[in-house]
Amino acid sequence: MEIGWIGLGKMGWNLCLNLLDYGFDVTVCKRDNEKAREMVSFGAGMAFGIEDMVGKLDKPRIIWIMDTQGIAVDDIIYELEKHLDAGDLIVDGGNSHYKDSIRRAK
Numbered sequence: 001m002e003i004g005w006i007g008l009g010k011m012g013w014n015l016c017l018n019l020l021d022y023g024f025d026v027t028v029c030k031r032d033n034e035k036a037r038e039m040v041s042f043g044a045g046m047a048f049g050i051e052d053m054v055g056k057l058d059k060p061r062i063i064w065i066m067d068t069q070g071i072a073v074d075d076i077i078y079e080l081e082k083h084l085d086a087g088d089l090i091v092d093g094g095n096s097h098y099k100d101s102i103r104r105a106k
Helices: 010-021 033-041 050-056 071-081 098-105
Strands: 002-006 025-029 045-047 062-065 089-092
Touching: 002 010, 002 050, 010 025, 010 033, 025 033, 025 050, 033 045, 045 050, 050 071, 062 071, 071 089, 071 098
Parallel strands: 002 025, 002 062, 025 045, 062 089
Antiparallel strands: none
8 A cells, every 4th residue: 555644753753664664655755855865764765745746656545644733734735635636535643633624624
């Protein structure tokens, strides 16, 4: 299974490593060059932006976001929506407030 990954903070880093350990094909979206390169050394693929990441994934695509709550996640989702199709899935695995999740689902 392929997963596009955004967010390599403390939680995102360890979850991404776990997915790689269990044989998932993970492509990280490069925002922090050093962290992304290190994750590539563990077997992840690297994308150089959201459009590049989405283009590297087979349909239906799964994009997992592990970023801080609020505007950052809204901005990421706004950019993703330009490149995703019906049936693609966005997982907000960060600590977003549940009301934000409801608003985004609409």
